[in-house]
């Protein structure tokens with residue numbers, strides 16, 4: 001049964017800093033099959049130090065959110081897409097897959113058990129849900145493990161970028177986050193460890209985050225460390241990069257549909273050349289954590305190019321934000337199949 005938000009937690013002041021929930025989900029893979037999977041109290045596991053997940057980064061994860069509707073119920077936004085992407089990520093690092101049905105069952109069980117941590121509708125905070133898989137067992141040999149752990153853990157969260165809907169500046173990184181034909185198009189831990197250092201450089205220079213160029217030619221915008229990139233051109237076209245080294249964002253794919261069907265915009269997935277960004281009227285990053293984070297300016301090799309108003313999100317970015325968040329929180333009717341009600 002879904003519980004109403006706990007009165008013990010201050011849901012109005014959340015960031016992405018840890019707030020523990022009561023239960024997590026664990027399932028183990030051994031001798032070629034998964035066990036039943038169970039909920040367990042707390043968030044601790046014990047594994048071998050020579051686990052491939054620790055030593056070689058044999059690991060994959062997903063990032064999703066559970067939203068409290070006005071009527072008190074809770075829902076997921078396109079969770080089957082996360083389940084499919086998780087399968088792709090697991091295959092890429094040679095881990096066994098989890099069926100879509102089991103993935104959905106595991107995230108729903110975990111949310112129901114922790115439902116008092118799904119923040120109230122009006123706070124616009126959410127319960128972040130993190131399914132993950134790691135190679136376990138003692139494996140010094142540089143090869144895929146024979147044993148795995150699939151887990152789901154949750155945490156109530158507020159804004160990922162504290163700038164919210166106020167535009168802020170991003171820095172084009174001198175580093176690559178993922179190689180061309182590497183692992184950029186799947187959600188595996190190594191991509192994120194690689195982005196800590198460039199992110200730190202950007203932050204220490206006063207930027208919200210960095211953006212990466214395509215690793216092959218370094219001429220086109222790829223994406224951010226934890227979010228895709230989109231922009232609105234001066235003639236009103238929604239453009240977003242098409243690249244083999246970016247994560248196929250579910251938020252981005254949804255925005256392509258929303259821009260087309262709700263706002264009647266032309267939408268194009270194309271190359272966005274860094275030396276032509278002054279043709280853009282609005283720019284933003286998007287993702288489950290970032291939602292839509294407007295970009296006020298992009299700095300590349302010492303030159304800052306700014307977009308539209310610097311103190312508020314551009315008009316189309318704002319409309320996209322309201323539609324996306326309205327659908328996610330159940331205030332606006334979603335396209336068929338986008339919402340999973342948790343019971």
Ligand SMILES: Cc1ncc(COP(=O)(O)O)c(C=O)c1O
Pocket residue numbers: 063223224225226227228246247248249250251252286287288289
């Ligand atoms: C590197 C990267 N790009 C893009 C995204 C956005 O993807 P999604 O919209 O599916 O959350 C994420 C977040 O998961 C990410 O980590």
